[in-house]
Amino acid sequence: MRVFVTGASGWIGSAVTDELLAHGYEVVGLARSAESAEALTAKGATAHRGDLDDPDGLASAAASADGVVHLAFKHDFSDYAAAGRTEHAAVRRVLDALRGSDRPFLIASGLASHVTGRPVTEQDVSPHHGPDSMRGGGENLALEYAEHGVRSVALRFAASVHGMSDPGFVAVLTATAKERGAAGYVGDGANRWPAVHRSDAARLVRLALEKAPAGSRVHAVAEEGLPTRDIAAAIGDHLGLHTASVAPEDAEAHFGWMARFIGMDITASAAHTRDLLGWTPTGPTLYADIAAGAYRLPG
Structure with a gap:
């Protein structure tokens, strides 16, 4: 094919x-x-x-x-x-x-x-x-x-499709944390992001190509929703920095263009996708990737 x-x-x-x-x-x-x-x-x-x-x-x-x-x-x-x-x-x-x-x-x-x-x-x-x-x-x-x-x-x-050398949202948050001297989140940080490992996402695409019927929506989601304050804590632990709450009105000044995303609360289920495609995520979690150095910064 x-x-x-x-x-x-x-x-x-x-x-x-x-x-x-x-x-x-x-x-x-x-x-x-x-x-x-x-x-x-x-x-x-x-x-x-x-x-x-x-x-x-x-x-x-x-x-x-x-x-x-x-x-x-x-x-x-x-x-x-x-x-x-x-x-x-x-x-x-x-x-x-x-x-x-x-x-x-x-x-x-x-x-x-x-x-x-x-x-x-x-x-x-x-x-x-x-x-x-x-x-x-x-x-x-x-x-x-x-x-x-x-x-x-x-x-x-998912908002975070992660893995070693991931250039996405979490990489931007990591770079911002290093620049600001603290790993930040907005407000109480209770808002959540879903995540999936890159290898699992790629496998889902192949399975959808092979099996998904016309008009389908499939979710590349392994972790339904991780609180952004916990993502910040994982980044902070990796960089040796403390975490800090950023007031919503200060988010743009602190995070730049990421401000429009960091405050979003999105959780998602992939139960139907797993049943439809026989897809079972097996890759590392987002926290495991952060701890393993997926977002290692120069300098």
């Missing part, structure tokens, strides 16, 4: 590429640079040069594949709305290329929702619609095409 993977050289995408290659798939990976193309080729994948600003090129690569795993996104927090519009246009163009083929289209998404007081489940519909919404409303756009001959599946990743 020939699979076109966008974001194939990214944090999650590179692990997905490795997982697919290890299970006999032919991988064509989107590469924005010569360095990314060389890395993909060295693994045994085929590089397709391009980016999300070229939806026609993406559609051409998708049309020649047996399935698409769309993991790329322009993480430009200086103009997040424009990034969403780019995402929406690219996703729609690829979906149109797959229309009526019954081929799989898996799209990376998140767990942000209007649900409060309980974990988000796979049955909860994303509140984000249209190009001006979060991530361009890509999840709902993709799932609409389940009625048009595309086996579209939403891959909802």
